[in-house]
Amino acid sequence: MSPKRRLARFTESMQNSFDGALITPSSNLFYLTGMKPGNVMERLFLAVVYPQKAPSLIAPKLFEDEIHRAKIDFGDIYLWEDTDDPYVHLRRILKDIEASQKNLLIEDSMASDILMNIREQIDKYEWSSLNSQTSRLRKIKSEEEMELMKKAAEIADKTYREILKEDLRGMSEKELASLIDYIIKKNGAKETSFETIVASGPNSANPHHTPSDRKIQEKDMVIMDFGARYEGYCSDITRTAAIGDIHEIEEKVYGIVKEAQSQARKIAINGIEARKIDKEAREIMKKNGYGENFTHRVGHGLGIDPHEEPYLTENNEGKIKKGMTFTIEPGIYLKDRFGVRIEDDMWMDEEKSITLTEAERDLKRI
Amino acid sequence: MSPKRRLARFTESMQNSFDGALITPSSNLFYLTGMKPGNVMERLFLAVVYPQKAPSLIAPKLFEDEIHRAKIDFGDIYLWEDTDDPYVHLRRILKDIEASQKNLLIEDSMASDILMNIREQIDKYEWSSLNSQTSRLRKIKSEEEMELMKKAAEIADKTYREILKEDLRGMSEKELASLIDYIIKKNGAKETSFETIVASGPNSANPHHTPSDRKIQEKDMVIMDFGARYEGYCSDITRTAAIGDIHEIEEKVYGIVKEAQSQARKIAINGIEARKIDKEAREIMKKNGYGENFTHRVGHGLGIDPHEEPYLTENNEGKIKKGMTFTIEPGIYLKDRFGVRIEDDMWMDEEKSITLTEAERDLKRI
Numbered sequence: 001m002s003p004k005r006r007l008a009r010f011t012e013s014m015q016n017s018f019d020g021a022l023i024t025p026s027s028n029l030f031y032l033t034g035m036k037p038g039n040v041m042e043r044l045f046l047a048v049v050y051p052q053k054a055p056s057l058i059a060p061k062l063f064e065d066e067i068h069r070a071k072i073d074f075g076d077i078y079l080w081e082d083t084d085d086p087y088v089h090l091r092r093i094l095k096d097i098e099a100s101q102k103n104l105l106i107e108d109s110m111a112s113d114i115l116m117n118i119r120e121q122i123d124k125y126e127w128s129s130l131n132s133q134t135s136r137l138r139k140i141k142s143e144e145e146m147e148l149m150k151k152a153a154e155i156a157d158k159t160y161r162e163i164l165k166e167d168l169r170g171m172s173e174k175e176l177a178s179l180i181d182y183i184i185k186k187n188g189a190k191e192t193s194f195e196t197i198v199a200s201g202p203n204s205a206n207p208h209h210t211p212s213d214r215k216i217q218e219k220d221m222v223i224m225d226f227g228a229r230y231e232g233y234c235s236d237i238t239r240t241a242a243i244g245d246i247h248e249i250e251e252k253v254y255g256i257v258k259e260a261q262s263q264a265r266k267i268a269i270n271g272i273e274a275r276k277i278d279k280e281a282r283e284i285m286k287k288n289g290y291g292e293n294f295t296h297r298v299g300h301g302l303g304i305d306p307h308e309e310p311y312l313t314e315n316n317e318g319k320i321k322k323g324m325t326f327t328i329e330p331g332i333y334l335k336d337r338f339g340v341r342i343e344d345d346m347w348m349d350e351e352k353s354i355t356l357t358e359a360e361r362d363l364k365r366i
Numbered sequence: 367m368s369p370k371r372r373l374a375r376f377t378e379s380m381q382n383s384f385d386g387a388l389i390t391p392s393s394n395l396f397y398l399t400g401m402k403p404g405n406v407m408e409r410l411f412l413a414v415v416y417p418q419k420a421p422s423l424i425a426p427k428l429f430e431d432e433i434h435r436a437k438i439d440f441g442d443i444y445l446w447e448d449t450d451d452p453y454v455h456l457r458r459i460l461k462d463i464e465a466s467q468k469n470l471l472i473e474d475s476m477a478s479d480i481l482m483n484i485r486e487q488i489d490k491y492e493w494s495s496l497n498s499q500t501s502r503l504r505k506i507k508s509e510e511e512m513e514l515m516k517k518a519a520e521i522a523d524k525t526y527r528e529i530l531k532e533d534l535r536g537m538s539e540k541e542l543a544s545l546i547d548y549i550i551k552k553n554g555a556k557e558t559s560f561e562t563i564v565a566s567g568p569n570s571a572n573p574h575h576t577p578s579d580r581k582i583q584e585k586d587m588v589i590m591d592f593g594a595r596y597e598g599y600c601s602d603i604t605r606t607a608a609i610g611d612i613h614e615i616e617e618k619v620y621g622i623v624k625e626a627q628s629q630a631r632k633i634a635i636n637g638i639e640a641r642k643i644d645k646e647a648r649e650i651m652k653k654n655g656y657g658e659n660f661t662h663r664v665g666h667g668l669g670i671d672p673h674e675e676p677y678l679t680e681n682n683e684g685k686i687k688k689g690m691t692f693t694i695e696p697g698i699y700l701k702d703r704f705g706v707r708i709e710d711d712m713w714m715d716e717e718k719s720i721t722l723t724e725a726e727r728d729l730k731r732i
Contacts, residue, residue, distance in 0.1 A: 113474035127485065
């Protein structure tokens with residue numbers, strides 16, 4: 001589905017409910033317009049989408065080329081230079097909107113300083129989360145989107161296989177993270193999906209560890225959590241490798257996580273409640289005495305954003321339906337000792353889910 | 367100056383004016399607390415700073431380790447798990463604040479969905495930009511900050527010198543950008559300052575080009591704009607190299623940009639108005655008939671953010687004072703043909719400014 005078609009479906013959904021949508025560079029802007037301007041930083045770049053007419057755009061003149069790459073037609077375009085005040089245009093647009101509903105959609109990630117600059121104009125409106133409207137559309141992926149996600153998953157698989165050929169001993173976590181990033185890009189992705197996590201030895205017990213100067217050494221467990229962004233779409237994979245001879249306890253814990261992950265993938269059939277997938281993995285951890293050591297949700301939706309709907313938490317009763325893409329990533333973390341996590345990307349087909357990431361899940365000793 | 371001392375100065379500046387400051391992960395959070403959590407994404411991580419008592423923190427339990435690395439002491443800490451609603455805490459905090467002024471500082475980059483979630487509570491307040499308060503403190507760098515910025519500049523210089531040894535012919539812009547990123551990290555920076563720009567041949571006529579699959583070839587001008595982030599502080603350098611034999615026009619334009627950049631650096635003495643530095647470069651472009659082709663401001667402040675105060679625009683009358691760090695980066699862009707930009711990082715000393723980036727500015731033929 002082209003951005004043009006997506007935008008049409010979106011504006012249709014706005015009818016009778018919203019007067020306009022303010023959209024800054026984000027996954028929603030990319031989804032609805034095809035635009036993905038880089039390094040915008042403090043410069044105002046904002047699309048205003050209306051229910052009944054072509055969207056307006058306010059953008060720095062410096063980004064004119066990006067505008068020509070847009071996959072939709074804009075109505076009014078306001079280009080501003082470094083000496084101008086771009087808010088003049090935004091305030092006028094807001095004044096001009098025929099506010100029958102007095103309800104604006106606002107891009108969830110939009111920087112708050114924009115709202116501060118137009119507070120007087122928007123104080124009269126109800127604000128609603130743009131994601132709450134777009135996620136209903138975005139969480140069901142089209143065939144074309146699936147092809148891009150498959151490709152992103154392939155790049156992640158290939159990257160892991162290349163990393164396994166390296167001798168990781170003596171390499172710092174930071175060095176390994178930047179090597180992973182480099183290989184992801186060499187394999188054809190323009191960007192990583194998020195900041196690559198490398199956590200070794202005791203650091204692997206921290207699920208959100210930031211790569212440090214710690215050098216990888218014999219007997220370490222090493223968690224690598226990374227993803228490739230291909231033509232805007234994310235993959236997100238985690239593998240845990242062992243450096244040389246590890247102890248029995250690491251092997252045992254690895255086996256439990258692997259079983260939990262495999263079972264959770266297996267029960268993920270069309271129509272299942274998200275929480276049931278979480279429960280499946282959690283019960284296996286509990287049965288083996290590690291319930292307390294699985295400290296996060298079992299997974300999350302994946303697409304243009306590395307985290308998006310549906311969230312696979314203990315209490316989400318929403319159903320996983322055909323076309324949804326998500327991760328399954330149980331883990332066990334033993335404080336100050338080590339951790340294990342295995343994560344794959346999934347796509348829900350007509351009957352059951354298909355695993356997109358295929359890199360080896362058996363315990364690898366490097 | 368330690369984050370503790372910075373926080374004390376900041377809370378002092380809040381007295382008599384503000385009831386609280388809401389700070390999400392950002393350069394301000396790093397400046398005031400030393401914390402820099404990675405991959406937070408949709409999870410609420412927020413510090414509330416008060417004028418009279420120790421700050422509160424709301425953070426995902428997953429990021430507990432990051433909290434222990436904070437360089438300040440928090441009062442109340444609310445850790446939340448994936449099944450909790452973290453806004454319960456934030457709403458209560460806002461209710462508890464003794465709102466004598468009814469004025470809140472809000473982190474400029476804070477995602478708007480946070481404001482949407484607490485709108486009822488904060489509608490009664492005036493909102494003020496946190497940057498407007500912190501930038502007065504942040505734009506004057508301490509000796510320790512200067513050392514980190516020098517180191518970040520050194521890494522950028524070293525990276526450029528290593529790139530000059532490569533044969534760039536046949537390499538795509540994307541490949542060269544990821545090679546630059548890799549070398550930056552190999553040279554000791556954890557991150558780049560921003561998305562690396564590589565613009566070759568006709569693409570170099572676009573000042574904010576996104577690296578593409580275009581392969582670098584004979585007679586190209588290649589603009590490389592990149593930076594290293596070292597211990598939180600940014601460098602930002604641009605060099606334009608020639609591939610083999612270029613024409614006279616490219617050489618001529620290069621010479622004008624080099625002269626403009628050099629003159630602008632020379633007149634940057636303590637106390638000069640920002641706009642005068644811009645004017646110096648702009649006049650040289652005009653005199654040579656390229657006034658229309660210099661399409662952006664001459665520079666910007668640099669520090670924890672890659673763009674921050676002071677901005678060196680045509681109309682900024684603010685003075686550049688001792689301790690400020692900023693870039694000088696004039697450029698000439700000839701549509702569909704080529705562009706040239708040269709950028710260095712500067713630090714204002716007692717009398718005149720010191721150039722931090724030192725990589726060769728003479729035209730390099732690769």
